[in-house]
Amino acid sequence: MHSDADSALQGFFEYLSGEKRLSAHTLSAYRRDLQRLQAYCRQQQINGWQALQTSDIRAYTAFRHKDGVGGKTIQRELAALRSFYRYLLKRQIVSNDPVQDIRAPKSAKKLPKTLDVDQIAGLLDANPDSILEIRDLAMFELFYSSGLRLSELVMLDIGDLGLAEGFLRVRFGKGGKDRQLPIGSVAIAAIRKWLAVRPETPSPALFVGARGARLGQRSVQLRLEKWCIKNNLPEHVHPHMLRHSFATHMLESSQDIRTVQELLGHSNIGTTQIYTQLDFQHLTRVYDNAHPRAKKPVEKKPVD
Template sequence: MSHPASLTEPLELFFDYMIRERGLSSFTEKNYRQQLDVIVDFMVSHEVTRWDQLDASWVRQITSQAKRDGLKPGSISLRLSALRSFLDFLVLRGTLNANPAKGVSAPKQGRTLPKNLDVDEINQLMSVDEDDPLAIRDRAMMELMYGAGLRLSELINLDVKDVAMRKGDLRVIGKGDKERVVPFAGQAKEWLFNWMRIRSQLLKGPENALFLSKLGNRISARAVQKRMAEWGQKQAVNSHINPHKLRHSFATHMLESSGDLRAVQELLGHADLSTTQVYTHLDFQHLAKVYDAAHPRARRRKSERK
């Protein structure tokens, strides 16, 4: 399908601007191009040949067509995001007076639960008995992520000074630069100590990072993800291993053992209790039952229960 220059030329100006001025990544550019090409196809098929003809009604039709095409909510959200960014650019250039996609909401996405590992799988994964410095580092990272429920970003941003080995706690900077102190013990403490004893073998120069790459600098998030996936395969764990799965397993196992939702919320560094509910498989009905049974002014009389 041929596209009129009135639609394609502003797109090329948009991508040039976003790459040069806003530092748009090649990955995002590719995704945005794919989404906007589909939108242009839709417009041409409906004889809409100029961007200033696009109004909120047309934008809603674009999302409706995406639903009919079987796109998932996340993909529809990406399409809308690409369109909003482009139309913002047209507003900036004075081509449009307002962005017609601003008032159109993306479909709600269901919050999916990541699968956790059971205790046997955790033990299987952690059975790393090699004395290679990288293997010791990797086990220390995995033990700490599972033992303290850390986010990947929190793990890689730890500095040596953030570790209080004797007390068994970590100073962690979480989302929104919020600081919290989390405890660690047992295998996590033992393997972190093992790592600290040999950390200098990878050190090439001044470096504050707790966990180092083989080049002697702070290990990257991608390297951690890759190494954990490799250990999952090497240890023949059925589930694909990633850092988030270890954090989720920590939350699930802690809640199963303690039943203390608030404590798990604090340990994970969640601002909202609802986020912890999702992580720990709890639903509102369960919380309501706990509330009804525990709160002194919420307990119903026997006559009300009948």
């Protein structure tokens, strides 16, 4: 690339630092991404930013993807390039934007981590030693019993429960959608124990702290972390892992994805289908361990 390309880049970095006041970390990332593209352009004998075409950028993203770079990283690099071309257009250094219609390749969805039934038992069968731990156990039982999101659990009020009938009402679901969920008998028993010792407070919240205020999401996360350490659980467990475990175990037992979708409050069944992959992995493990012709043959040593 010509020296004009270097000058344009330098002007852009000064613009980001001076007018946009981007952090040093973000500025460093922009510099690294754009200088990497510039080096690629030199290899391809592309002489300037005006000469860069949409087909060149497609080829560059394909090159990066083939090199093992993930979709999210390429997406970030394209965001830096879009910002750069907006700057070039505004300064009339180029007359077209070759990045406009470029999309990064999609990254494969990571499968959510779950706990198996024995791990769930280790988490929920431990005995509480204090009032706060009685509350904590009720929260964790409810997570796993009804597949709640963390935000839904902390927003529950006592009036949302129908313990005699075995249900609860989620009034603050994702997308503003309400739904009614069943509660298992073990979770109901844990909630009754908590309500018997819950501090007197004007707050309608089901789960409150020692001072009577509604418990926040971060507090729930920390209490679960503390509970796991106390009970020697080998893996870091976060609240959403209990929701994932609920969904996976329900799907393994029922094979009814539509019901699991409704229980989880997913508007799109595609979101629920990720649990079918987890279920298939479980089936594959069972098959490999149980089927006599599925196991890898043991190599026989030659007889001397």
